[in-house]
Amino acid sequence: MSAKSPRPVDAALAREFGLTAEEYGNVLSIMGRTPTFTELGIFSVMWSEHCSYKSSRAFLKTLPTTAPWVIHGPGENAGVVDIGHGLAAIFKMESHNHPSFIEPYQGAATGVGGILRDVFTMGARPIANLNALRFGAPGNPQTRRIVDGVVRGVGGYGNCVGVPTVGGEINFHPAYDGNPLVNAMTVGVARQDRIFLSAAAGVGNPVIYVGSKTGRDGIHGATMSSSEFDEDALAKRPTVQVGDPFVEKLLIEACLELMATDAIVAIQDMGAAGLTSSSVEMAGKGGVGIDLDLDNVPQRERGMTAYEMMLSESQERMLIVLRPDRTEQARAIFDKWELDFAVIGHLTDTGNIVIRHKGEVEADIPLAPLADQAPVYHRPTAPALRPQPMEPIIDPVGVEQALIRLIGCPDLASRAWVYNQYDSTVGGQTVRRPGAADAAIVKVEDTEIGLALTTDCTPRYCRANAKLGGAQAVAEAWRNITATGARPLAVTDNLNFGSPEKPEVMGQFVDAIAGMGEACRALDFPVVSGNVSLYNETRAPDGTSQSILPTPAIGGLGVLEDVRTAVGLEMPDGCDVMLLGE
Amino acid sequence: MKVRVTVMLKEGVLDPQGKAVEHALHVLDFKNVGEVRIGRVIELEIDETDCERARAQADAMARALLANLVIEDFTTEVVG
Amino acid sequence: MKVRVTVMLKEGVLDPQGKAVEHALHVLDFKNVGEVRIGRVIELEIDETDCERARAQADAMARALLANLVIEDFTTEVVG
Amino acid sequence: MKAAIVVFPGTNRERDMAIALRGVAGQAPTMVWHRETALPAGTDLVVLPGGFSYGDYLRCGAMAAHAPIMAAIREFAQKGGHILGVCNGFQILTEAQLLPGALLRNAALRFLSQDCFLRVERNDTPFTRHWAKGDVFRTPMAHGDGNYIASADTIRMLEDTNRVAFRYVAEDGRVDAGDPQLNPNGSMNAIAGVFSENLRICGMMPHPEDLVDPLMGGEDGKPLFTGLVEALVG
Ligand SMILES: Nc1ncnc2c1ncn2[C@@H]1O[C@H](COP(=O)(O)OP(=O)(O)O)[C@@H](O)[C@H]1O
Numbered sequence: 001m002s003a004k005s006p007r008p009v010d011a012a013l014a015r016e017f018g019l020t021a022e023e024y025g026n027v028l029s030i031m032g033r034t035p036t037f038t039e040l041g042i043f044s045v046m047w048s049e050h051c052s053y054k055s056s057r058a059f060l061k062t063l064p065t066t067a068p069w070v071i072h073g074p075g076e077n078a079g080v081v082d083i084g085h086g087l088a089a090i091f092k093m094e095s096h097n098h099p100s101f102i103e104p105y106q107g108a109a110t111g112v113g114g115i116l117r118d119v120f121t122m123g124a125r126p127i128a129n130l131n132a133l134r135f136g137a138p139g140n141p142q143t144r145r146i147v148d149g150v151v152r153g154v155g156g157y158g159n160c161v162g163v164p165t166v167g168g169e170i171n172f173h174p175a176y177d178g179n180p181l182v183n184a185m186t187v188g189v190a191r192q193d194r195i196f197l198s199a200a201a202g203v204g205n206p207v208i209y210v211g212s213k214t215g216r217d218g219i220h221g222a223t224m225s226s227s228e229f230d231e232d233a234l235a236k237r238p239t240v241q242v243g244d245p246f247v248e249k250l251l252i253e254a255c256l257e258l259m260a261t262d263a264i265v266a267i268q269d270m271g272a273a274g275l276t277s278s279s280v281e282m283a284g285k286g287g288v289g290i291d292l293d294l295d296n297v298p299q300r301e302r303g304m305t306a307y308e309m310m311l312s313e314s315q316e317r318m319l320i321v322l323r324p325d326r327t328e329q330a331r332a333i334f335d336k337w338e339l340d341f342a343v344i345g346h347l348t349d350t351g352n353i354v355i356r357h358k359g360e361v362e363a364d365i366p367l368a369p370l371a372d373q374a375p376v377y378h379r380p381t382a383p384a385l386r387p388q389p390m391e392p393i394i395d396p397v398g399v400e401q402a403l404i405r406l407i408g409c410p411d412l413a414s415r416a417w418v419y420n421q422y423d424s425t426v427g428g429q430t431v432r433r434p435g436a437a438d439a440a441i442v443k444v445e446d447t448e449i450g451l452a453l454t455t456d457c458t459p460r461y462c463r464a465n466a467k468l469g470g471a472q473a474v475a476e477a478w479r480n481i482t483a484t485g486a487r488p489l490a491v492t493d494n495l496n497f498g499s500p501e502k503p504e505v506m507g508q509f510v511d512a513i514a515g516m517g518e519a520c521r522a523l524d525f526p527v528v529s530g531n532v533s534l535y536n537e538t539r540a541p542d543g544t545s546q547s548i549l550p551t552p553a554i555g556g557l558g559v560l561e562d563v564r565t566a567v568g569l570e571m572p573d574g575c576d577v578m579l580l581g582e
Numbered sequence: 583m584k585v586r587v588t589v590m591l592k593e594g595v596l597d598p599q600g601k602a603v604e605h606a607l608h609v610l611d612f613k614n615v616g617e618v619r620i621g622r623v624i625e626l627e628i629d630e631t632d633c634e635r636a637r638a639q640a641d642a643m644a645r646a647l648l649a650n651l652v653i654e655d656f657t658t659e660v661v662g
Numbered sequence: 663m664k665v666r667v668t669v670m671l672k673e674g675v676l677d678p679q680g681k682a683v684e685h686a687l688h689v690l691d692f693k694n695v696g697e698v699r700i701g702r703v704i705e706l707e708i709d710e711t712d713c714e715r716a717r718a719q720a721d722a723m724a725r726a727l728l729a730n731l732v733i734e735d736f737t738t739e740v741v742g
Numbered sequence: 743m744k745a746a747i748v749v750f751p752g753t754n755r756e757r758d759m760a761i762a763l764r765g766v767a768g769q770a771p772t773m774v775w776h777r778e779t780a781l782p783a784g785t786d787l788v789v790l791p792g793g794f795s796y797g798d799y800l801r802c803g804a805m806a807a808h809a810p811i812m813a814a815i816r817e818f819a820q821k822g823g824h825i826l827g828v829c830n831g832f833q834i835l836t837e838a839q840l841l842p843g844a845l846l847r848n849a850a851l852r853f854l855s856q857d858c859f860l861r862v863e864r865n866d867t868p869f870t871r872h873w874a875k876g877d878v879f880r881t882p883m884a885h886g887d888g889n890y891i892a893s894a895d896t897i898r899m900l901e902d903t904n905r906v907a908f909r910y911v912a913e914d915g916r917v918d919a920g921d922p923q924l925n926p927n928g929s930m931n932a933i934a935g936v937f938s939e940n941l942r943i944c945g946m947m948p949h950p951e952d953l954v955d956p957l958m959g960g961e962d963g964k965p966l967f968t969g970l971v972e973a974l975v976g
Contacts, residue, residue: 588703590703590705600704603704603727603728606727607706607723607727610723610726610727612719612722612723612726614708614709614710614719615706615707615708615709615723616706616707616708616709617707618704618705618706618707619704619705620702620703620704620705621702621703621704621705622700622701622702622703623668623670623700623701623702623703624680624683624698624699624700624701625670625698625699625700625701626687626695626696626698627695627696627697627698628694628695628696629694629695629696630694639692639694642692643687643690643692643695646690646692647683647686647687647690648683
């Protein structure tokens with residue numbers, strides 16, 4: 001076993017890596033020895049909040065996830081629903097909040113890149129992007145810089161890969177001053193008989209690395225996004241990842257080309273914690289072992305260690321398990337698209353992940369306990385402090401003036417300045433662009449099917465009452481979809497909250513999920529994918545930390561059998577106006 | 583007095599532009615080109631007669647606006 | 663051998679990016695900044711030991727690809 | 743009409759273009775990969791579609807202009823072949839010097855994705871024959887670098903020889919190059935598209951191919967394609 005650890009592995013180092021004393025104890029008992037530096041790194045990222053969902057997992061399980069039209073619910077890279085004619089919609093939403101505060105352009109751009117990969121890794125051609133954004137107070141000078149960078153980043157990446165950005169939402173509130181939210185959603189379409197999953201199978205099958213080379217980008221990004229922001233965040237700056245949408249575009253085309261053959265056994269993108277989480281999850285889900293030789297990993301920088309390669313978050317990379325004898329066929333496709341391609345390992349029957357580098361074994365971890373013994377916390381909850389009920393409102397300015405103020409206020413003003421920077425028409429299938437309907441409508445090429453897409457959440461409602469707020473977000477998504485004439489099918493969510501170690505935040509989280517679950521059940525609108533982002537906090541100069549407003553963003557998807565029946569906001573002449581509801 | 587601020591990506595930060603240009607130069611048969619890095623130059627006309635002061639000001643401008651210190655480094659030089 | 667190619671918009675071609683930066687610098691209270699022009703630098707690692715030959719090659723690359731001579735001028739210099 | 747759509751790494755509007763062409767020609771165009779060295783036999787029309795070839799790194803269209811297929815396209819042009827370049831395709835044609843001028847960053851320095859109005863400057867070309875001179879049509883635009891620029895001499899030559907294909911205008915046809923509402927990217931003389939000297943190469947920034955179906959909001963872009971098919975058939 002390699003012992004070239006830059007530092008002795010002990011409880012103190014484990015703590016620096018974000019593992020609690022108890023978690024480190026479990027590592028020791030699983031390994032039966034002191035782990036190597038690389039092994040400790042693997043445990044720390046796999047058991048981070050970001051990868052393990054340790055604070056949220058128990059509660060997420062209470063959400064309804066099934067319906068006759070759900071093909072794959074949570075647990076895969078994205079949710080999959082039946083949209084008829086043998087086709088499936090594949091979609092998910094994911095946050096890139098912390099990176100977007102540090103470097104708004106690249107943070108937002110790589111957020112879009114990451115969610116695109118989650119969707120095309122399952123075999124879908126991405127056909128639409130949405131983005132749900134929350135920023136600090138409009139008057140805060142930082143807000144302008146962050147808004148500008150985030151909007152450019154979302155557009156810069158999405159426009160270049162050629163996926164239309166068709167919707168989203170934006171709110172402003174001082175609670176997001178030091179912690180904006182960037183939640184990106186991608187929707188793709190695949191044939192139901194060509195959906196690709198991540199569970200590896202077939203001892204001896206080759207493990208392939210494709211895409212960009214590995215650099216020292218974002219090492220420990222997964223643990224960073226699980227810890228509060230403070231001064232240290234500044235010191236971590238150079239670990240920001242830079243996205244390359246051009247390579248992503250090539251990767252989409254190359255993967256879809258390979259997916260049209262029967263060469264692939266399993267495939268997964270390298271997201272947070274890169275090579276570690278993709279290899280561990282693929283082998284773990286398949287119940288097999290995996291042997292990787294890092295000497296074969298395409299590297300952008302010299303002298304990278306095993307630890308660095310395993311934890312790098314370089315973008316635009318995928319891990320694929322191929323059928324035997326298909327390596328050359330696959331290589332030809334990636335050569336055509338001028339992407340890196342390397343055989344970096346194979347599947348084994350050991351049930352362990354074994355990492356070799358320069359002839360040494362740098363890690364050898366049993367996969368079953370790494371997954372099964374991942375921590376799960378039922379953290380204490382407390383009722384959230386709710387704002388006082390509002391005083392009766394006395395009309396100070398008159399209805400007309402009030403209306404003018406409302407139209408001009410940051411949360412209601414026109415969003416055209418944002419969505420006009422996003423290419424909403426590329427693909428030629430956008431039936432209702434941003435601003436034209438309550439949900440965006442995108443046609444599925446070569447069919448009559450339309451998809452209705454929306455993102456919704458009103459954080460101030462959630463702060464007033466997290467349960468009702470959670471239910472309201474689901475209901476609003478459902479209404480926006482029905483208003484276009486579409487049949488709501490399912491949702492993806494992005495649960496953005498403060499520190500789960502604060503009982504009142506944990507209380508908001510639990511309540512919001514309860515409300516969402518209730519609404520989803522009542523509306524037959526199951527949750528098929530999602531993402532949790534905790535520790536969205538800003539530390540004030542006085543040492544206290546302020547949580548964001550509870551923000552369970554909901555991404556809804558509905559289907560129109562005949563997209564020509566879609567209804568928008570435009571009111572034809574000579575119509576009667578009717579008010580429905582109470 | 584003219585000061586030139588040159589802004590380059592930090593060592594180790596992915597440079598997608600440089601990579602693409604490197605590839606294109608190889609396709610164009612410029613075989614002995616190795617790494618290519620792409621950056622920005624900003625030429626500032628500064629109303630100042632002292633070189634040191636002009637550079638110090640350019641420095642401050644680079645820090646405040648011209649470079650993104652999260653991913654970029656910069657250098658300043660007086661060019662005229 | 664490292665050669666730096668600096669590409670600037672031709673004199674007389676409007677540089678909206680430069681104008682925007684100029685404006686932003688004024689807003690930031692850098693009052694004595696006059697004209698701002700923005701260009702691109704391309705740093706090329708060239709496998710060559712002779713300075714003149716390295717520059718000549720960089721020159722050829724600039725003409726072929728790195729600059730658009732309809733709107734841009736370029737200079738080359740050996741930097742290391 | 744046999745159309746060939748050239749696909750570079752990073753091209754992303756090739757399918758939009760194929761749908762528009764197939765819709766009017768009844769025949770699917772052939773996709774031609776940038777590494778090919780010849781066009782399909784009997785090609786009547788070469789289309790360079792929109793996107794971000796090579797990421798639009800360095801300069802939009804600069805690297806694509808040197809792709810292997812470009813030699814065949816030059817030859818096709820020399821023999822009087824018809825070429826349409828839209829958005830990135832227009833940028834590539836200028837970088838390849840098959841069309842004059844260059845496209846700079848939009849004046850407002852932002853990507854612009856919105857509808858604009860174009861005025862047809864002459865209708866005696868295969869690209870514009872299904873419009874009348876002076877017709878105004880709506881079309882989406884989606885680009886960051888569409889600010890057309892050329893030397894004063896070139897602009898004068900283009901105007902004198904009537905080689906401006908389309909101009910950005912108000913809905914009523916009014917031109918005001920200084921008004922960012924009407925000339926959104928700041929192009930000189932509000933030029934949105936130009937012709938080659940023989941009128942057989944046309945480059946334009948906006949996307950008529952994305953407005954050929956009432957379902958997507960209209961058919962304003964369709965005359966370009968019906969005109970081409972009619973001119974180039976047989
Ligand atoms: N970040 C964004 N990206 C793309 N489109 C957006 C974004 N924010 C808002 N939009 C679009 O702008 C329009 C108006 O937004 P909003 O006021 O939130 O609408 P609504 O209240 O009808 O949900 C919608 O079509 C929405 O999709």
